[in-house]
Amino acid sequence: MLRIAGARVVFAGRAAVDDVDLEVGRGETTAVLGPSGCGKSTLLRAVAGLQRLDGGTVHIDGQDVTSVPAHRRGVGLMFQDDALFPHRDVAGNIAFGLRMAGASDAAAARRVAELLDLVGLAGLERRRVATLSGGERKRVALARALAPAPRVLLLDEPLGALDRPLHDRLLEELRAVFSALGLTVVYVTHDAGEAFAVGHRVAVMRAGRVVQVAQPDTLWSQPADAWVARFLGLANVEEDGSVVRVTRPEAVRLVADPAGGAVVSAVERDGPLVRLRAQLDDGRAIEAAATGVDHPAPGERVRVDIDPAGVVEIPRA
Numbered sequence: 001m002l003r004i005a006g007a008r009v010v011f012a013g014r015a016a017v018d019d020v021d022l023e024v025g026r027g028e029t030t031a032v033l034g035p036s037g038c039g040k041s042t043l044l045r046a047v048a049g050l051q052r053l054d055g056g057t058v059h060i061d062g063q064d065v066t067s068v069p070a071h072r073r074g075v076g077l078m079f080q081d082d083a084l085f086p087h088r089d090v091a092g093n094i095a096f097g098l099r100m101a102g103a104s105d106a107a108a109a110r111r112v113a114e115l116l117d118l119v120g121l122a123g124l125e126r127r128r129v130a131t132l133s134g135g136e137r138k139r140v141a142l143a144r145a146l147a148p149a150p151r152v153l154l155l156d157e158p159l160g161a162l163d164r165p166l167h168d169r170l171l172e173e174l175r176a177v178f179s180a181l182g183l184t185v186v187y188v189t190h191d192a193g194e195a196f197a198v199g200h201r202v203a204v205m206r207a208g209r210v211v212q213v214a215q216p217d218t219l220w221s222q223p224a225d226a227w228v229a230r231f232l233g234l235a236n237v238e239e240d241g242s243v244v245r246v247t248r249p250e251a252v253r254l255v256a257d258p259a260g261g262a263v264v265s266a267v268e269r270d271g272p273l274v275r276l277r278a279q280l281d282d283g284r285a286i287e288a289a290a291t292g293v294d295h296p297a298p299g300e301r302v303r304v305d306i307d308p309a310g311v312v313e314i315p316r317a
């Protein structure tokens with residue numbers, strides 16, 4: 001549905017997007033994940049037609065849209081800053097794109113009601129957007145992006161700056177809407193957890209380039225290199241001669257043992273998981289993830305058991 005080939009954007013002699021190829025299938029959500037400044041937003045803006053490409057092409061549904069202006073590409077956009085029109089009410093915001101496309105009053109009103117239903121805000125047509133809660137604003141921004149039935153939906157850190165419970169709830173709602181409507185989605189985020197939660201596939205970007213595209217489980221078990229592994233939050237990365245050895249934390253078990261070779265240095269609960277760190281007697285550190293409440297405490301001496309199935313060795317480039 002979306003095909004980006006050889007995309008390149010140069011700012012002041014530096015490539016912000018550097019020879020990027022990416023394909024997103026119909027009904028698929030691809031998360032674009034990378035650190036601040038890696039070029040995610042620039043890539044998304046290029047797909048939207050808000051940023052001119054210095055090289056490469058963008059095809060949507062088989063059509064070359066590289067030179068097509070943004071408003072004729074059939075893409076929907078949602079940004080972190082919802083950019084709602086403050087002086088219009090909810091209906092006026094959602095109907096904006098429909099009006100631009102020449103929809104009649106009646107058709108626009110029907111579509112607005114349908115979208116408000118979809119995002120769980122039925123009946124809020126006449127509310128001023130300034131009086132909406134943060135979560136309601138996000139839902140209106142989504143409804144507005146979806147109103148003209150875009151061929152591809154593009155989201156740039158749409159849930160940035162929300163508190164965690166609201167963030168998690170809206171993420172779930174977004175996923176439900178993507179799947180109910182069979183949308184083709186590109187979702188930009190710097191957060192690996194969010195990318196894993198939303199993406200059928202995740203494209204990892206570094207310094208303007210896409211360095212790996214894979215399903216979440218594949219990324220987690222076979223990161224392309226040490227940088228990707230660390231960026232995903234895998235801490236047990238050893239670069240050793242010609243290989244990088246990554247040991248997933250869930251394959252590491254710290255077992256209380258007075259004769260063990262390590263001491264627990266930190267224990268931190270994160271929802272159903274407990275993250276533990278231990279200092280080995282040889283000076284190295286190791287991270288483990290456990291479930292349940294029966295885990296060793298900080299200061300306790302432990303033995304380190306590693307399930308070899310959770311260790312991957314990647315040849316170094």
Ligand SMILES: Nc1ncnc2c1ncn2[C@@H]1O[C@H](COP(=O)(O)OP(=O)(O)OP(=O)(O)O)[C@@H](O)[C@H]1O
Binds near residue numbers: 037039041042043190
């Ligand atoms: N209009 C511009 N002019 C000059 N440089 C730009 C422009 N837009 C972006 N850049 C630079 O291009 C690089 C990529 O920026 P981009 O916003 O795409 O990164 P990002 O991955 O989306 O980062 P963040 O997560 O912080 O938003 C950065 O170094 C940025 O400073």
